[in-house]
Amino acid sequence: MIERLARWFDQRLRAVSALRAGATKVFPEHWSFMVGEIALYSFVVLVLTGTYLALFFDAGMERQPYTGSYVPLRGVEVSAAYRSALDLSFDVRAGRFVRQVHHWAALVFVAAIVVHLLRVFFTGAFRRPRELNWIVGVTLLLLAILTGFAGYSLLDDLLSGVGLRIGFSILESIPIVGEWLAFGVFGGPFPGDVILGRLFIAHVFVLPLLILGLLTVHLLVIFRQKHTQFPGELRTEDNVVGDALWPTYAAKSVGLLFIVAAVLAALGGFAQINPIWLYGPYEPATVTSGAQPDWYMGWLEGALRLMPPVEVVAFGYEIPSLFFPAVLLPGVTFAGLYLYPFVEQWVSGASRREHHLLDRPRDHLVRTSLGVAVFTFYAVLLVAGANDIIADVLDVPIGVVVGVLRVALFVLPVAAAAVAVVVCRQLRRSDVHAGHKEAVRQAADTH
Amino acid sequence: MLAQVRPLVALLAAWSVCAVAVVLLTSWWDGPAAAQTTDLPPLGGAEVDGETLWKRDCASCHGATGDGSAWAPSLQGKGPAAVALTVATGRMPIEQLAPYGAGGGPIRMQPTGRPSYPPAEVAALVAYSRTILTGPDVPRVDVAGADLARGQQLFQQNCAACHSWSGRGGALTAGMIAPTLMRSTPTQVVEAMRTGLGSMPVFSARTFDDQDATAIAAYVQELRQQEHGNEGAASSSGLAFRGPLVEGAVAWLVGILAILLAVRWIGARS
Amino acid sequence: MDRRALVSRDGASAPTAVAPLVGFAVAALGAVGFVVAYVVDAAPAAYGAALLCAFGGLGFGLVTWAHRLMPAGGRVEPREHMAVATAEEDRALATIRGQTEPLPRRRLLWGAFLAATGATGAALLVPLGSLGPAPHDALRRTAWGRLPHPRVVDENGRSVRPGDLAVGEVLTVFPAGDPGSANAQTVLIRLPDGVEVQSPGRQEWVVDGLVAYSKLCTHAGCPVGLYVVEEQQLFCPCHQSAFAVLAGAVATLGPASRALPQLPLGLDRDGYLISLGDFPASVGPGWWTRP
Numbered sequence A: 001m002i003e004r005l006a007r008w009f010d011q012r013l014r015a016v017s018a019l020r021a022g023a024t025k026v027f028p029e030h031w032s033f034m035v036g037e038i039a040l041y042s043f044v045v046l047v048l049t050g051t052y053l054a055l056f057f058d059a060g061m062e063r064q065p066y067t068g069s070y071v072p073l074r075g076v077e078v079s080a081a082y083r084s085a086l087d088l089s090f091d092v093r094a095g096r097f098v099r100q101v102h103h104w105a106a107l108v109f110v111a112a113i114v115v116h117l118l119r120v121f122f123t124g125a126f127r128r129p130r131e132l133n134w135i136v137g138v139t140l141l142l143l144a145i146l147t148g149f150a151g152y153s154l155l156d157d158l159l160s161g162v163g164l165r166i167g168f169s170i171l172e173s174i175p176i177v178g179e180w181l182a183f184g185v186f187g188g189p190f191p192g193d194v195i196l197g198r199l200f201i202a203h204v205f206v207l208p209l210l211i212l213g214l215l216t217v218h219l220l221v222i223f224r225q226k227h228t229q230f231p232g233e234l235r236t237e238d239n240v241v242g243d244a245l246w247p248t249y250a251a252k253s254v255g256l257l258f259i260v261a262a263v264l265a266a267l268g269g270f271a272q273i274n275p276i277w278l279y280g281p282y283e284p285a286t287v288t289s290g291a292q293p294d295w296y297m298g299w300l301e302g303a304l305r306l307m308p309p310v311e312v313v314a315f316g317y318e319i320p321s322l323f324f325p326a327v328l329l330p331g332v333t334f335a336g337l338y339l340y341p342f343v344e345q346w347v348s349g350a351s352r353r354e355h356h357l358l359d360r361p362r363d364h365l366v367r368t369s370l371g372v373a374v375f376t377f378y379a380v381l382l383v384a385g386a387n388d389i390i391a392d393v394l395d396v397p398i399g400v401v402v403g404v405l406r407v408a409l410f411v412l413p414v415a416a417a418a419v420a421v422v423v424c425r426q427l428r429r430s431d432v433h434a435g436h437k438e439a440v441r442q443a444a445d446t447h
Numbered sequence B: 001m002l003a004q005v006r007p008l009v010a011l012l013a014a015w016s017v018c019a020v021a022v023v024l025l026t027s028w029w030d031g032p033a034a035a036q037t038t039d040l041p042p043l044g045g046a047e048v049d050g051e052t053l054w055k056r057d058c059a060s061c062h063g064a065t066g067d068g069s070a071w072a073p074s075l076q077g078k079g080p081a082a083v084a085l086t087v088a089t090g091r092m093p094i095e096q097l098a099p100y101g102a103g104g105g106p107i108r109m110q111p112t113g114r115p116s117y118p119p120a121e122v123a124a125l126v127a128y129s130r131t132i133l134t135g136p137d138v139p140r141v142d143v144a145g146a147d148l149a150r151g152q153q154l155f156q157q158n159c160a161a162c163h164s165w166s167g168r169g170g171a172l173t174a175g176m177i178a179p180t181l182m183r184s185t186p187t188q189v190v191e192a193m194r195t196g197l198g199s200m201p202v203f204s205a206r207t208f209d210d211q212d213a214t215a216i217a218a219y220v221q222e223l224r225q226q227e228h229g230n231e232g233a234a235s236s237s238g239l240a241f242r243g244p245l246v247e248g249a250v251a252w253l254v255g256i257l258a259i260l261l262a263v264r265w266i267g268a269r270s
Numbered sequence C: 001m002d003r004r005a006l007v008s009r010d011g012a013s014a015p016t017a018v019a020p021l022v023g024f025a026v027a028a029l030g031a032v033g034f035v036v037a038y039v040v041d042a043a044p045a046a047y048g049a050a051l052l053c054a055f056g057g058l059g060f061g062l063v064t065w066a067h068r069l070m071p072a073g074g075r076v077e078p079r080e081h082m083a084v085a086t087a088e089e090d091r092a093l094a095t096i097r098g099q100t101e102p103l104p105r106r107r108l109l110w111g112a113f114l115a116a117t118g119a120t121g122a123a124l125l126v127p128l129g130s131l132g133p134a135p136h137d138a139l140r141r142t143a144w145g146r147l148p149h150p151r152v153v154d155e156n157g158r159s160v161r162p163g164d165l166a167v168g169e170v171l172t173v174f175p176a177g178d179p180g181s182a183n184a185q186t187v188l189i190r191l192p193d194g195v196e197v198q199s200p201g202r203q204e205w206v207v208d209g210l211v212a213y214s215k216l217c218t219h220a221g222c223p224v225g226l227y228v229v230e231e232q233q234l235f236c237p238c239h240q241s242a243f244a245v246l247a248g249a250v251a252t253l254g255p256a257s258r259a260l261p262q263l264p265l266g267l268d269r270d271g272y273l274i275s276l277g278d279f280p281a282s283v284g285p286g287w288w289t290r291p
Helices: A002-013 A016-024 A031-054 A080-090 A095-122 A131-153 A158-172 A178-186 A195-225 A245-270 A295-306 A323-347 A365-384 A387-394 A398-446 B002-028 B050-062 B079-088 B119-132 B148-158 B186-195 B210-227 B244-266 C018-039 C044-069 C086-100 C106-131
Strands: A063-065 A077-079 A239-244 A312-314 A317-319 C075-078 C170-175 C186-190 C210-214 C226-228 C233-235 C242-244 C250-253 C265-267 C273-275
Touching: A002 A016, A016 A245, A031 A095, A031 A195, A031 A245, A031 B244, A077 A080, A080 A095, A095 A131, A095 A245, A095 A295, A095 A365, A095 B244, A095 C044, A131 A158, A131 A195, A131 A295, A131 A323, A158 A178, A158 A323, A178 A195, A178 C106, A239 A245, A245 B244, A245 C044, A295 A323, A295 A365, A295 A387, A295 A398, A295 B244, A323 A365, A365 A387, A365 A398, A387 A398, B002 B244, B050 B119, B079 B119, B079 B186, B148 B210, B186 B210, B244 C044, C018 C044, C210 C265
Parallel strands: none
Antiparallel strands: A063 A077, A239 C075, A312 A317, C170 C186, C186 C210, C226 C233, C233 C242, C242 C250, C265 C273
């Protein structure tokens, strides 16, 4: 039956040879190559659940008394956005489940992109000819973070509203154009009454479209260039060894799609997330302690908390201290990410040879230790984003926590890099032993 | 097959340990489960003499008539409500003079979650304090029928900044902590508002009338109920009240880890 | 294809379809469970459990099918390198160039076309200016300066008398007519008797022991909602900046560098608190042209 369908299409498109090439295409089967697919399939879940949610959500900011079934908020004046989110959580059958799956999927989506980025980085998969896909991938990370921020800020709850106020201040802090940019995005002084509608368009249309487009490019490039592989038996720079796309690889990949969906469904069902009815509706003069953004913004939050009060005032102009951790740091971060493949190429004086065989991290001490150090730096920032909760739980003064983290920010990356070097060396030594043992065994066999 | 199972088993074990650790950590966060503090019994005389108790346990720091000394501030203006609150939550008599910061700062009161005396003695002490102290008396708080929505609004406007949206408290400056409200009775909530406990501001009756105060107390009870999972309209797991910090930890330690384990199972190892 | 090529992963012979079939059966049950959960309006956990079975079963089924009953790896395909020989690149580019080289006035027209397109593109961006108003001095002023000597009111618009606040009490206030205003939010504090605020030239701004500061943190704009009475500090929960209440709310801790502006308080004829004017400095975080 499928064959009849395939023939029907081929009669109109003459695509059979492409189909055959595609079906027999070989994909390397190492498990770490599937991490990118975790992100891809989380995105699928996001689009499906998100479309459902968008059918109920109303991004309006006009306030009306709440009349839904959550008793502690009955009569409170809330925006249409907050109200529709409450309705989804209490008055739409299965609404809360879908909302929770959607939010967990967003957290897992960005986490998967980060794990995938780490895998690509530490195995050197970004080297020529894959710099292009690296650039596309880093852009996807940036877009994913922005989409997540826009998404959870839509609900007009206390926590995300405070985040939007910080966002306004960050825009304001940009030299020369800051004031204009902030007023442009928010349609006037904070909070205004257009920001939720604009975030909605960004979150459900512009950003997902960009992600979809870049994802397509990302996959097409992989298709064209063929996936990298680890060195090993039969594997050379001139071939690909693994599963055929049809049926094995397709089965495994679609199986992964279902497993990702299963884990996200379990999380969405069993683990509450973003209880906006407890945060309360956003009021500009109210705030809460223990206020953190979603995890993928945590490093930024930590930078804001650790940055000392450094303001630059000269010639009647001011660069407020907020600019440095909130604009300069992410700018440098992403610039560094984008440029890394080219910097590595230039510094290592690498030949213009293509690489299709991956490095093992242990064989590249500089790249591995650098990656570990940079990762540790952002991990410390992430931890610093929760410094007030750490102070509360450990019963330590906040000033001490901040002081320790500031020191750790510079000491731990170096220490981590040193540990990485030691571990790599150890692993290589055991490789040599294993190789030696293997050689001895082979020699024994031949006798 | 066995050779492939062992690493998988090890990974599963590692994941279970992490998941259990996360669960334990988020439960331990609240501090050790403390005895439920109770409201005081009806006030009235008792066999134990309140004056004796006061002279034995309070006067050495707060003075015979509650006017303070070099060791402790005056309790004038704090009233019997302050006595009732601090004694019922075990903050007073103070076990250790543990100053904040580097010393010379305000004394830190540590709630033990248990009254310092049996109920009759607490009542007697409070009754005696009524004769020497000025300030708010022990309030009568009945949260039945209180306006929960008003309580939510007032809580968000005045309490959440220190005690957090979840009522679980938060860090302040100088090493101080705004405590969790998850063990506070309605009376204790109103007592704290009226007296301004430690570094907590006062929320007096002229700006927050008794109805407002009762509403706030009722909302705190609502938070407690939702936390303990009974009839909470919303909670489907103990992950309520934790915020994006724990949500992120769960996304990594449960979500990503589970999927990575699955991926290791699906793909080849090498 | 040759069935003998199929070897199950554990090396045992005769791979069976049991595992995948079990997976698909569980999936079917899960699907039914999901529908039941919907019909009875169950809690999210029921939906989660049902879909865990449904998706989990499907995934388990497909993967075990692949592992046990599908060819396992080892397929080899040649890989073409991306870098084509330079000669071929040159030929391709030469061919393309050849399509346009003989055209007359090519450079001039192409340049003019690009310039015109650029101009049009830039022009099309101009309506982005409608996204928001020009800031003018909106960041420098608050609603306190809108009317002369506005009354100080709480969230509900109720006027405040000095006697309303007890010692150690804090209240969030706004100018009359703008309760809840985002940039005019102000903390009103009653200091202990006899305690003075050490802000030079601002003693008259304190009325009857009441001092008022802008509630908008000068770091990133969060409400500075915590009043730590014993330390006489205003503490911002967002990034942990602290401001000394008795010293004109100068920033003493954390990433904020500027003091919270103080509001000049006064009393009207009926004994209600009023403001004598807007804040002397801009509230909230800084920007490029902050005065």
